[in-house]
Amino acid sequence: MAPRESSGMSRRAFLAASGGLVIAAAAMPEVAFAHDAPKLGKGLNAAVLSSNLFAQPTPQRFVFGLLSKRGYVSGPPVHVGFAPPDTTETTLEFAPTQFFKAGLPEGRGVYVAQPVLDVPGVWKAVAQVEKRQITFAIEVREASTALLPGAAAPRDASPTPSDTLGVKPICTRSPKCPLHDTSLTELIGSGTPVAVLFATPARCQSEYCGPVLDTLLSVRDAYPDFAFAHVEIYKNNKTIDLAPTVEAWGLPSEPWLYTIDGAGTIVGALDGAFGKGEIKDLLDNLS
Numbered sequence: 675m676a677p678r679e680s681s682g683m684s685r686r687a688f689l690a691a692s693g694g695l696v697i698a699a700a701a702m703p704e705v706a707f708a709h710d711a712p713k714l715g716k717g718l719n720a721a722v723l724s725s726n727l728f729a730q731p732t733p734q735r736f737v738f739g740l741l742s743k744r745g746y747v748s749g750p751p752v753h754v755g756f757a758p759p760d761t762t763e764t765t766l767e768f769a770p771t772q773f774f775k776a777g778l779p780e781g782r783g784v785y786v787a788q789p790v791l792d793v794p795g796v797w798k799a800v801a802q803v804e805k806r807q808i809t810f811a812i813e814v815r816e817a818s819t820a821l822l823p824g825a826a827a828p829r830d831a832s833p834t835p836s837d838t839l840g841v842k843p844i845c846t847r848s849p850k851c852p853l854h855d856t857s858l859t860e861l862i863g864s865g866t867p868v869a870v871l872f873a874t875p876a877r878c879q880s881e882y883c884g885p886v887l888d889t890l891l892s893v894r895d896a897y898p899d900f901a902f903a904h905v906e907i908y909k910n911n912k913t914i915d916l917a918p919t920v921e922a923w924g925l926p927s928e929p930w931l932y933t934i935d936g937a938g939t940i941v942g943a944l945d946g947a948f949g950k951g952e953i954k955d956l957l958d959n960l961s
Contacts, residue, residue, distance in 0.1 A: 723946030
């Protein structure tokens with residue numbers, strides 16, 4: 675899968691996209707921060723992990739991490755505000771984000787907001803972290819590039835040990851996970867709810883694929899009535915040729931976790947990075 679930008683735009687790119695607009699923060703309530711400002715490091719930036727932002731009148735999940743020159747920053751509360759393209763507003767309303775760390779690598783928790791992004795184009799975003807403001811830009815497309823809840827799940831086959839579909843290896847986790855025994859073509863629409871994770875632990879751009887697969891494996895015993903499947907992204911470890919199942923689903927990035935009801939309809943989806951809490955919520959909503 676072609677690499678994509680994993681962090682917010684540079685200051686120069688942001689100003690070009692925003693016409694040089696400088697956005698001020700609206701008044702915010704006092705917050706007890708978990709970390710002292712010096713621990714945040716220099717060059718603080720937003721690492722945008724959402725890959726399927728599109729114009730719609732209802733809130734949608736926006737996930738990001740924090741990066742500094744010394745690596746990931748995880749823990750301090752973050753408020754975030756968004757301004758639509760060509761806005762003339764100079765004040766943003768900030769809202770708190772949810773922080774998820776359980777099931778993710780130590781120090782690499784993620785922040786989730788639920789903004790309404792109702793027009794396509796390049797939106798301006800500002801994250802407030804302690805006394806700092808991080809400005810970045812996000813692309814909002816006219817329509818979704820991925821399958822959404824309510825759509826029929828593709829019933830194309832997925833690689834199994836008996837029919838690899840030309841994918842080798844069919845699992846890059848070490849050791850291999852046990853979620854490849856049955857093809858999606860047999861699982862979807864069979865009357866059994868399905869959770870399928872599209873992820874490549876060995877080649878993931880953000881390096882979140884392995885941790886989210888491990889977390890999914892750790893919770894699956896709590897859902898004995900569900901079928902679980904894992905699909906690798908690439909046909910092999912040497913090229914960027916996509917596995918045929920990934921092509922059929924039209925995924926723009928990795929990892930993606932979908933839940934599908936017994937009739938074959940998509941019920942929920944997560945992308946970018948997601949910890950144990952969001953995974954369990956997704957599975958609980960399928961029950």
